[in-house]
Amino acid sequence: MKLTSRYEQTSCRLVLEGLPDLSAGQNAETIGILTRFSLALAGKTEMEGEREHLQAMLAVVLPYARQLLSGVRKPCGNAKQPIEIRPLNQGHQLELRSRQANTPPLLLDLDDAELADLVRCLDRMQLDEKVAVPLERPIPQPLRRSELVTRLPLQRRLAAPLVGISALLISAALASLLPTPKPPANPPTTMEADG
């Protein structure tokens, strides 16, 4: 019996279709084998895919949202993955790549509200007890110092070391202008020993 799970937000609808995996001891109302999923974003093309696309969506979109929460705007995903997301000037761009050759990638521009809707749908799907599809679920992790470097603009990152080096150079130049102290005159030799 085919099962369907739907997760809807204002601009996003995620639908999972599948079958229960009775051999794994799941009940008849739990999706254990994903046969198809579809993602519809308001005003944009509806995409369909299989488990690997849903896995890629989780692996890319949720870490991207996690980074945004720390003020880090950098792309997630790479050319080898079917999905990539990157920041735009005003919003975000989701790139979906087809497995079929000669099919150009689909580029979807999302604003902040649409991204938040997509993240909520994925969150709900991830935590749905009626979905037991074996998917790797990214656990939000604190960002390392090196990952947070991009949060500050280059000018502010360079300001402290530049001021430090400038202060050192100015101090060295001023110090070089000071007259070199003359060596102390030799004390007059006493003739007492001779007398």
Add this chain to the structure above:
Amino acid sequence: MLLCAEALDLNGGEAMVWLSAEMGLTDLFPNRVELWKRRCSNPLRRTTRRELLSEAESDGLISILNALADRLYPLLRSLLSSREPAELSEQRWALFRERLKALLQERFNMRRGAVQRLLDPQSGPDLCRSLIQSMALSAGPGGFDRLKASLMDASA
């Protein structure tokens, strides 16, 4: 972000107390005074408390924020959406910034750089947007873990 929730919802302060009781956090925050004391651990506040929050207390505050953000999500979404009429959107942002400014002036230390940047006409609007976006991403079922992880960043 808790202050942003109050700027978005005039009854935000009461909602925090109510949500705290609703979520069974009365052991941690038995009354509004205790909840207020925990909020005063923020060093940017005008009157700040030096004691550190325990993990249970910080988790409690994150849970309250998560629930508040979920409750306010339609409003957060309308602020972030580019599909809303530009004039209406600008009016909403202006109202939010005005309320946030009043709350900051009332409760926060105006000499702190972070507070000044938030009130600065140049940098303030972008920071306000960033706060609202963070609230939207902190809402919902996965928001608690995301927000908690972000508070444990290396620089935090």
